[in-house]
Amino acid sequence: MDLVVLTGIGLLTGVTTVVFGFGGGFAAVPVVVWADAALGADAMRVATATSALVMVVNAGFATAVTPRRTLLALRGTRALVLLLAVGAVAGALATRLAPAGLARAAFVAYVSVTVVDLLLRPGFLRPRAPVEKAEADPRPLPAVLGAPVGAVAAFLGVGGSVMTVPAMRRAGHPMRVATALANPLTLAIAVPAAAVSLSGAAVPAAAGAHVRLVGLVDPGAAAALLLGALPVIAVLRRHPPRIPDRVYAWAYVGLLGTVAAAMVLSP
Template identity: 80%
Template structure:
């Protein structure tokens, strides 16, 4: 990371005024990814907060993961609330899955506080890279075949037994659950528009307990030197700026969703994963 971020010397006051404007702008992007890809903000938020809080050094990843969870709670919760009920009915019978996702997320968030920062950082990069390879090489994502017509009657998006490990990995890396659930739902026969919409309530099940754990986290020693005010492990200033940009975009896109051909939609999902991987590598 460079020593100057947006004209502000690192360590001279945490997230500065210019950074806040940049975060609001990036929040617009997180709002779009929440609606279009079901990401809730995790994949975009983690690299951005690592950059904004670079003054924390190795602790920046821990704060970014916690801040990402809070952003995902608000974004995914709002997106779920404005999703048509007929779409959400596809999750009928998934109560056990949601509980296991939440339980796994609690364990993953606790593990984040104990693990070295580099483990989460490089785990994030490796996880996204493997997902890109998986959706490109394994059948069912780009070419879902005849089952693509299925919507509310499609099988459950994720096997229940995978709920706990999926929640743990997603919370540990701060990525939400969409990168696991969207490919699974595609292979179950959902269109991209339905798969990404259903990713939001599943992300909410992961982000809520992860946020609760993060709010009770011990103070980051470097925060005082960086003049950064944290609540638990969460950078509320960064989260607020991101949400200020995101929420209006979610409201607009849910009301007027863009018409994107399914195949183009799937390729755009992969492209975003590539961009985020590159961004994380550049922030290392």
């Protein structure tokens, strides 16, 4: 049953990767916490690590099939990408060292605060300029955001899209571009985070719970999630849904709220 559920959630991660730029992290973390609940408090560590591996594949595939003209908006962001990667290493290492329950509490708190921020602060649901005008001259994402975004994203296993999409939206990009650009930026975070997560010893509880881990990663859960996600990404990149920009922004906020609730309700 776990395999069926994980593959079904994988379908959802495929949708969120293409439509919202999440790379699968936000959907993957709560479901892996549920699937590996036998690990107790360590389930969150395993979930964030497994999420990083899933995001490497999902975000990498989504980036590879994104039109080049869209990716050109990331020109001049080498410093940002480098700092995202540096921050991701620090965040992934912190996952190993921090108390087991801290990442879970931080996940719920951060997503909840983000939802409130998107609802109340102008610039996301209510762009300061018409989308068409802003799209013609978008402001670049500040490189200084790279290290903290990378660290928080890797620590929580979310890939950074919850920070980069709102930032790019407020910088002038429409939702369809902001979410597409989130995938290559997620890749910059997920690759070093996954490398750190795959190295080192598994959590001690894994043997007693009969969960096979590689480092902190549950490869079985990752494979099931990817089995569902990759075909969906391939289809939606060829036939992207046409969503009005304002509806798109509200759907993004609604999905964040749903994920926070799922994490609170998971075992």
